[in-house]
Amino acid sequence: MSRTASLLPREDAREGALFFVVCALCFLAAFSGLVSRAAYAAAGAWTSEVSGELTIRVRGSDADAQRAVGIIGTVSGVASAHLLTRAESEELLRPWLGATGLPESLQLPRLIAVDATIDAGEAIAAALKASGINVIIDDHAAWSSDARRATDTIGLIALSAVLLLGATGVAVIAFATHATLLARRDIVELLHLSGAKDDFIAGLFERRFLMLGVQAGALGALLAFGAAAFILFAIRQSDGQAWLLPQLSLSLADGLILGLAPLVAGAAAMLAANVTVRRALSGMV
Amino acid sequence: MATAMEIPQRNLMADQDISTDEPVLRLDRVGLSYGPDSEVLADVSLALQPGSMTFLTGPSGAGKSTLLRLAYLSLRPTTGRVSVFGQDTSRLRRNDLAALRRRIGVVFQEFRLLDHLSAYENVALPLRIMGRPETSYRKDVADLLDWVGLGDRLEARPATLSGGEKQRVAIARAVVGKPDLLIADEPTGNVDEDMAERLFRLFRELNRRVRTTVLIATHDMALVRRARADVLRLAQGMVVKVNLPEPRGENT
Numbered sequence: 021m022s023r024t025a026s027l028l029p030r031e032d033a034r035e036g037a038l039f040f041v042v043c044a045l046c047f048l049a050a051f052s053g054l055v056s057r058a059a060y061a062a063a064g065a066w067t068s069e070v071s072g073e074l075t076i077r078v079r080g081s082d083a084d085a086q087r088a089v090g091i092i093g094t095v096s097g098v099a100s101a102h103l104l105t106r107a108e109s110e111e112l113l114r115p116w117l118g119a120t121g122l123p124e125s126l127q128l129p130r131l132i133a134v135d136a137t138i139d140a141g142e143a144i145a146a147a148l149k150a151s152g153i154n155v156i157i158d159d160h161a162a163w164s165s166d167a168r169r170a171t172d173t174i175g176l177i178a179l180s181a182v183l184l185l186g187a188t189g190v191a192v193i194a195f196a197t198h199a200t201l202l203a204r205r206d207i208v209e210l211l212h213l214s215g216a217k218d219d220f221i222a223g224l225f226e227r228r229f230l231m232l233g234v235q236a237g238a239l240g241a242l243l244a245f246g247a248a249a250f251i252l253f254a255i256r257q258s259d260g261q262a263w264l265l266p267q268l269s270l271s272l273a274d275g276l277i278l279g280l281a282p283l284v285a286g287a288a289a290m291l292a293a294n295v296t297v298r299r300a301l302s303g304m305v
Numbered sequence: 306m307a308t309a310m311e312i313p314q315r316n317l318m319a320d321q322d323i324s325t326d327e328p329v330l331r332l333d334r335v336g337l338s339y340g341p342d343s344e345v346l347a348d349v350s351l352a353l354q355p356g357s358m359t360f361l362t363g364p365s366g367a368g369k370s371t372l373l374r375l376a377y378l379s380l381r382p383t384t385g386r387v388s389v390f391g392q393d394t395s396r397l398r399r400n401d402l403a404a405l406r407r408r409i410g411v412v413f414q415e416f417r418l419l420d421h422l423s424a425y426e427n428v429a430l431p432l433r434i435m436g437r438p439e440t441s442y443r444k445d446v447a448d449l450l451d452w453v454g455l456g457d458r459l460e461a462r463p464a465t466l467s468g469g470e471k472q473r474v475a476i477a478r479a480v481v482g483k484p485d486l487l488i489a490d491e492p493t494g495n496v497d498e499d500m501a502e503r504l505f506r507l508f509r510e511l512n513r514r515v516r517t518t519v520l521i522a523t524h525d526m527a528l529v530r531r532a533r534a535d536v537l538r539l540a541q542g543m544v545v546k547v548n549l550p551e552p553r554g555e556n557t
Contacts, residue, residue, distance in 0.1 A: 027433075029421040210417050213379055215407030216434045217400055305381050305402070 027211065028204065028224050035228075038196040039236045042189060042289065046240025046281045047247075049185040053277040054248045056178030061271070063171030067164045074134040074141055079154040085130040088153050092132065095147050097140035104131040189285065194292040197229060201300050208297075212304050222297040229293035230286045237285025241278040248274070327391035328352035329486050329518040330376055335385035336542075337371060345371045347542030349385070353486075356516040358509070360529045362547070363539035369522040370414060370490055372539060376520060377411045377488050378402055390485065407435060410484035410517075412492045416475040418463040424450060424474045425459040431482045442481075449477045453504070468495040476504055480511055487511060489521045493528060501528060 076092070078085040085103050092101040104112075109128045122128070134144065141159045148155050201208060211221050330353040338344040345368045353359055363369050374380045375387050378394060387394050389405050397405070410431070418427045425446055432442045450459055453473040463471055472495045479487060487508065493501035505528060511517040523529060529536055536547040 025422055025426055027419070027422075027430075206417065207419060210419065210430075211434065212403075213377060213406060213411060214431050214434050215403050215405075215409075217403045220434065305378055 026224075026228075028207065028228055035196070035200070035232060038193065039232055041192050041196075042233060042236035042285055043240040043243075045185050045189040045192070046237040046285050047243045048240075049182045049189070050241045050244035050278055050281040051247055052178045052181040052185065053281075054244060054274055056175045056182070057271075057273050057277060059171045059174040059178065063168055063175075066167045066171075072136060073160060074136060074144065075158045075160075076132040076134060076144070076148075077156045077158070078130040078132065079156070080130070082130065084153050085132065087151070088148055088155065089132055091147050091151050091153070092134055092144055095136075095140060095143050097137035097143065099135045101132055101134045104133060186284065186288065190288045190292050193229060193233065193289045194296050197225060197293045197296040198300075201225070201297060205300075208300065209304070212301065218298060218301045221301060222294050225293040225297045226290045229289040233289030234282045234286035237282030240285070241281035244281070245274075245278050326355045328388070329355050329357075329390060330520065331386075331388040332372075332375065332382075333386040333388070335375065335382040335387060337368075337375065337380065337383050344542060346375075346382075349539075349542070349544050351537060351544055353518050353520060355485075355518055356512065358512045358519040358532065358534040359521070360532065360534055360536045361520060361522040361539060361544075362524070362526070362529060362536060365524075367539045368542060369539050372544075373411075373488050373490050373520070373522055376486075377409050378406055407431070407482070408485040410479035410482060410487045412472075412476050412479045412487075412489035414490040414494070416463075416471045418471055418474055418478075420463050423460045423462060424455055424466065424470075427463070427474055428477045428481050430478060435482065446477075446481060449481055450474070452507070453477050454500070469497070469500060472496055473500070473504070476507065480507065480517075483511070483515045484517055487517050487519045489519070489523075491523055492521060493523065493525055501525065502531075505532065 076088065078088050089101045089103050092098055106128060109131060110122055112131075113122070113128075134140075136144070141157055145155070145157055208221055211224075330351075332349050332351050335346055335349045336344065337346040349372065361369050361372065371380065375382055376389070378387075378389065381387075381395070390408065392401075392405065394402065394405070419430070422430070428450060429439070429442060429446045432446070433439075447456070447459060450456055453476065455461075455470060455473055455477075458466065458470065461470075463474070466474065472492065476489070476492055479489065489508070492508075493504055496504065508519050508521065509532075512519045519534075538545050538547045
């Protein structure tokens with residue numbers, strides 16, 4: 021057997037319960053972090069898809085529409101301008117009007133799809149106005165703004181959840197450390213009276229709780245990864261709903277969140293143990 | 306039956322031999338109370354010279370353990386001053402107090418062994434705290450446990466030891482670091498007469514060879530008489546020096 025056994029007993033039922041609590045908190049925190057990251061990623065994907073895209077409705081004849089395409093093409097910042105064919109317009113209306121086709125007599129709006137820089141809208145409007153062509157320009161700004169606001173809110177809620185779970189974890193660990201310390205007061209006192217410095221005694225508890233935090237945090241992060249992977253798999257299996265979550269996948273940022281969880285849990289556990297032990301020691305001569 | 310002559314403690318320091326050495330332990334008009342009506346020590350003054358051996362006696366509840374706790378820096382006095390190795394403990398920082406405690410070996414009345422450690426690990430504890438590598442003390446610890454009759458119980462946990470065996474482990478732990486001051490609270494209370502004599506010889510050896518100053522609280526007056534050491538008696542919160550007659554048939 022080892023003759024330099026740990027000065028703190030290995031087995032402690034309280035630590036088993038604490039391990040479970042820290043693991044659960046880390047799972048929730050890591051999962052919230054992944055949700056938050058996914059929300060931002062989705063918002064970025066949604067808005068980047070429409071940013072720089074303009075849809076221009078021409079109030080006039082086909083000739084006006086053709087003339088407008090020519091004028092738009094001369095504006096600085098415009099990459100392309102394309103007058104939608106009737107078939108393309110019908111395709112856009114298919115989700116609302118069905119696939120049975122529209123009566124030939126039904127007049128469809130004359131739409132021009134423009135791919136341009138974000139600030140080109142005003143120049144296009146000015147050029148068309150100067151040419152006497154009456155148009156309505158939709159740069160999707162309102163939709164993008166709403167989407168960004170919604171995802172910002174989701175992200176803020178997730179971030180708040182992460183912070184709340186982190187603070188709860190620190191408080192729980194501090195409480196558990198204090199309980200362990202009370203149960204091990206005989207050891208702490210003996211070490212203290214034998215000449216051990218506060219750093220030495222605090223170090224024993226710090227190492228113990230650092231390891232507990234890292235291990236519990238790693239397991240919690242692993243479970244969060246499993247849950248996220250399962251949800252991704254489920255979404256990809258039901259492609260009917262996948263359009264809601266563009267480009268959703270596990271990325272390097274997710275790996276960073278999962279990797280940080282055990283480190284943060286370990287650091288929080290160590291800090292809580294340090295503060296609690298030193299506070300208890302300060303009550304001794 | 307030998308009789309004791311008691312001298313009021315207030316003159317105690319004046320009665321002691323004048324030494325050029327700084328007292329290892331000095332209590333100056335120390336009082337300690339846990340509340341308005343719970344005074345344990347009233348006005349205690351004493352000084353232990355380096356290399357001295359002193360017994361502290363007195364009835365149960367007289368405050369012997371409290372006085373020892375002051376000496377091994379587990380308590381602060383309510384009034385007065387405690388100096389250890391010439392240093393006023395009230396003026397020291399925490400790390401300096403820890404350094405002083407490393408020079409003090411303590412045999413606690415309730416042993417205070419760590420249940421999850423073996424007898425060997427319990428004895429080696431002060432050396433681990435000092436930061437010494439295990440290879441440097443392995444043989445010393447084993448030899449010391451052998452000396453106190455526990456050479457075959459090195460790996461035994463305290464739960465499997467008898468009261469007397471625990472006491473011997475506690476004593477071995479207190480002396481393993483060859484402390485400058487050894488404080489023992491009823492160190493022979495749970496062992497038979499032969500083992501008590503053997504343990505006392507250990508204290509005496511340490512006292513003579515290493516010049517460890519020894520302070521022992523005990524009820525064992527037979528041991529005290531055989532020891533021919535200084536005797537202090539604590540009663541009603543005061544300390545008095547006791548002069549015991551020499552054991553019959555022995556020369557001084």
